[in-house]
Amino acid sequence: MSYLILSIIILLIGILGIILNRSNLIIMLISIEIVLLASTILLLFESRVPYTLCGQIFAIVILTVAAAESAIGLAIMANYYRLRGTISIRALNLLRG
Amino acid sequence: MYLLVILIPLLSAVGCGLGGRHLGRKGAGLLSSTWILASSLLSFVLCYEILINGSTVYVELCRWIESDFLLTNFGLQFDTVTAIMLIVVTTISGLVHVYSTSYMREDPHLPRFMSYLSLFTFFMLVLVTSNNYVELFIGWEGVGLCSYLLINFWFTRIQANKAAIKAMLINRIGDIGLMLAIILIWKEFGALDYCSLFSTLTPSSACTWICILLTIGAVGKSAQLGLHTWLPDAMEGPTPVSALIHAATMVTAGVFLIIRSAPFFDCSPTATIIMGLIGSLTAFFAATVGLVQSDIKKVIAYSTCSQLGYMVMACGSYSSLTSLYHLLTHAFFKALLFLGAGSIIHALLDEQDLRKMGGIIRGLPLTYVLMLIGSLSLAGFPYLSGFYSKDLILELTYNSYCLMSIYWLASITAFLTAFYSFRLIYLSFGSRPNLTRISAQHLQEADWNLLGPLVILALGSILVGYIAQNMVFAPGVRPLPLVPTIVSFAPVIMSVTGILLVLIIRPYIIFYITRPSIYGFLFYAWEFNQIANYYIGTKVWKFGHIVSYRAIDRGILEIVGPTGIALLIIERTKQLSSLQSGLLFNYALMILAGTAIALKCLT
Numbered sequence: 001m002s003y004l005i006l007s008i009i010i011l012l013i014g015i016l017g018i019i020l021n022r023s024n025l026i027i028m029l030i031s032i033e034i035v036l037l038a039s040t041i042l043l044l045f046e047s048r049v050p051y052t053l054c055g056q057i058f059a060i061v062i063l064t065v066a067a068a069e070s071a072i073g074l075a076i077m078a079n080y081y082r083l084r085g086t087i088s089i090r091a092l093n094l095l096r097g
Numbered sequence: 098m099y100l101l102v103i104l105i106p107l108l109s110a111v112g113c114g115l116g117g118r119h120l121g122r123k124g125a126g127l128l129s130s131t132w133i134l135a136s137s138l139l140s141f142v143l144c145y146e147i148l149i150n151g152s153t154v155y156v157e158l159c160r161w162i163e164s165d166f167l168l169t170n171f172g173l174q175f176d177t178v179t180a181i182m183l184i185v186v187t188t189i190s191g192l193v194h195v196y197s198t199s200y201m202r203e204d205p206h207l208p209r210f211m212s213y214l215s216l217f218t219f220f221m222l223v224l225v226t227s228n229n230y231v232e233l234f235i236g237w238e239g240v241g242l243c244s245y246l247l248i249n250f251w252f253t254r255i256q257a258n259k260a261a262i263k264a265m266l267i268n269r270i271g272d273i274g275l276m277l278a279i280i281l282i283w284k285e286f287g288a289l290d291y292c293s294l295f296s297t298l299t300p301s302s303a304c305t306w307i308c309i310l311l312t313i314g315a316v317g318k319s320a321q322l323g324l325h326t327w328l329p330d331a332m333e334g335p336t337p338v339s340a341l342i343h344a345a346t347m348v349t350a351g352v353f354l355i356i357r358s359a360p361f362f363d364c365s366p367t368a369t370i371i372m373g374l375i376g377s378l379t380a381f382f383a384a385t386v387g388l389v390q391s392d393i394k395k396v397i398a399y400s401t402c403s404q405l406g407y408m409v410m411a412c413g414s415y416s417s418l419t420s421l422y423h424l425l426t427h428a429f430f431k432a433l434l435f436l437g438a439g440s441i442i443h444a445l446l447d448e449q450d451l452r453k454m455g456g457i458i459r460g461l462p463l464t465y466v467l468m469l470i471g472s473l474s475l476a477g478f479p480y481l482s483g484f485y486s487k488d489l490i491l492e493l494t495y496n497s498y499c500l501m502s503i504y505w506l507a508s509i510t511a512f513l514t515a516f517y518s519f520r521l522i523y524l525s526f527g528s529r530p531n532l533t534r535i536s537a538q539h540l541q542e543a544d545w546n547l548l549g550p551l552v553i554l555a556l557g558s559i560l561v562g563y564i565a566q567n568m569v570f571a572p573g574v575r576p577l578p579l580v581p582t583i584v585s586f587a588p589v590i591m592s593v594t595g596i597l598l599v600l601i602i603r604p605y606i607i608f609y610i611t612r613p614s615i616y617g618f619l620f621y622a623w624e625f626n627q628i629a630n631y632y633i634g635t636k637v638w639k640f641g642h643i644v645s646y647r648a649i650d651r652g653i654l655e656i657v658g659p660t661g662i663a664l665l666i667i668e669r670t671k672q673l674s675s676l677q678s679g680l681l682f683n684y685a686l687m688i689l690a691g692t693a694i695a696l697k698c699l700t
Contacts, residue, residue: 018685019685021682067370092680092681094679096678
């Protein structure tokens with residue numbers, strides 16, 4: 001039970017990090033990592049209870065995806081920094097409706 | 098042959114209307130005159146068959162509307178009423194066609210004029226020969242249309258345009274009455290053709306309403322009190338038009354409607370009394386106004402209005418055949434008076450004002466004789482045609498069971514009629530000349546195309562009353578009023594007094610006798626135009642502007658409709674597009690909220 005609460009707390013921290021953060025794009029990327037970590041914890045916890053390996057397999061897949069995602073994200077960020085000279089999120093609203 | 102009477106005017110109208118440029122002015126005049134006169138001759142033959150041999154003819158042409166219980170055929174019915182009307186319409190129309198070829202000789206649009214005249218004759222014949230109310234309505238609207246076209250013949254004159262629109266609109270009020278009457282008849286009795294309708298007619302409460310609506314129709318078309326204002330204004334049209342439409346035929350269509358619907362009126366004493374009152378008031382009103390008018394055509398127009406009042410009054414004393422009889426005689430002497438007035442106007446270089454005439458008896462002796470015959474006949478001088486019909490109407494109103502005031506109004510009207518018709522004769526022919534020198538030098542009789550019809554009409558106004566009384570009233574049907582001797586002599590005394598009074602007191606003194614205020618009141622026709630414009634027209638216009646235009650049309654409908662919806666959509670789209678802020682964290686929030694709602698709904 002405490003695992004569940006822990007993962008949910010981490011998930012909420014990650015989500016709030018995404019939503020409330022207004023300045024830094026790196027913090028947003030880290031928050032996404034936190035959300036993915038929380039889901040990994042949840043999957044691992046779920047795999048303990050019914051004694052199957054599915055949860056652990058998915059956890060490893062998520063780790064892989066998270067690594068790839070942060071790599072691509074950092075690449076985009078680096079390119080963006082080269083173009084604009086800043087990585088503030090507030091400066092990112094050029095595509096308004 | 099029965100069809101031919103109706104089709105010849107149509108052919109003439111189409112021929113002159115479409116082929117006018119090939120025919121030319123003379124050709125169009127000759128063609129249409131010949132054809133209408135042929136139609137007139139045919140109608141005399143028909144009259145011989147219908148009236149003297151007593152054979153009523155029904156012609157079924159084709160089916161028109163067939164829907165459940167509503168059956169309407171195109172059919173013709175030739176009975177006594179139709180035969181008399183046929184004589185009136187085709188004869189007067191034929192003579193007016195001949196007259197127009199001379200009177201309108203200078204006009205470049207003569208083929209169009211002839212075409213309209215023939216078209217009018219056609220619609221009038223449809224009106225009188227129809228065997229059901231729906232077909233009658235075709236003719237009724239058709240003559241209204243032709244009236245518009247003919248009053249507006251000189252379409253460059255603003256007064257003619259206004260008069261034509263006025264005539265059309267005021268007729269339309271009556272048309273609504275007739276239409277409602279037809280609908281009510283169908284709802285109550287389920288039939289619209291005269292034969293089946295009048296054979297199954299039973300007195301019911303709806304009869305009164307039907308009769309009142311029919312009376313409204315007749316009031317509109319026949320220029321009775323209240324809706325009469327278009328008739329004097331319609332004198333803006335050419336004189337032959339006034340003679341044909343506004344004296345002899347179109348205005349009698351309303352009376353014809355009442356005569357046709359006489360079985361309805363027999364079922365409803367209330368409506369009959371109302372009609373008698375309307376008729377007598379119209380007769381009296383128009384006669385008083387005719388006393389002081391200065392336009393020669395307006396005098397005759399008000400006299401027409403007055404005589405139409407007599408006809409309606411005769412219908413109101415349960416004697417529709419007497420009304421028909423007066424219609425016949427009236428058509429002859431009124432057409433004569435109008436065409437005679439046209440002759441005077443033509444000779445005086447288009448001068449219509451009575452005050453600028455006088456003494457033209459030296460230049461126009463034949464016109465004088467003809468006008469005198471017409472006026473004597475109109476005044477009801479003994480043994481002319483007006484005498485027979487008008488005397489009969491007065492005695493009938495004395496004898497009828499309803500209000501006595503109708504008789505008194507009619508008697509006073511008889512006196513006034515004699516007075517104003519001789520005032521006209523006196524002011525135009527008798528008194529000292531007031532002409533301009535130029536028109537006095539040009540003063541001469543017109544050619545025989547113009548005078549020939551007048552002579553024939555004069556013969557008609559002398560003889561028709563005597564000849565027709567045996568034809569209109571079938572043996573045994575003729576109403577024989579039982580009245581005291583003094584009442585039977587009264588109309589003659591009245592008219593002779595009126596005639597003599599003109600010669601004694603010199604009509605221009607009427608201005609001094611009646612104080613100027615009364616004179617103005619009568620001159621402006623009891624201020625009816627003023628009342629209608631000020632109390633009805635302006636009020637309705639203001640109501641229309643404020644309520645239906647500003648409040649409803651530009652207000653409610655505009656806000657609920659196009660403008661309001663457009664504004665609303667613009668506002669909402671602005672609000673919606675501001676949701677896309679370009680800020681990533683807002684999108685993330687929306688995604689999360691959306692996911693949460695979706696999860697809530699799915700589980």
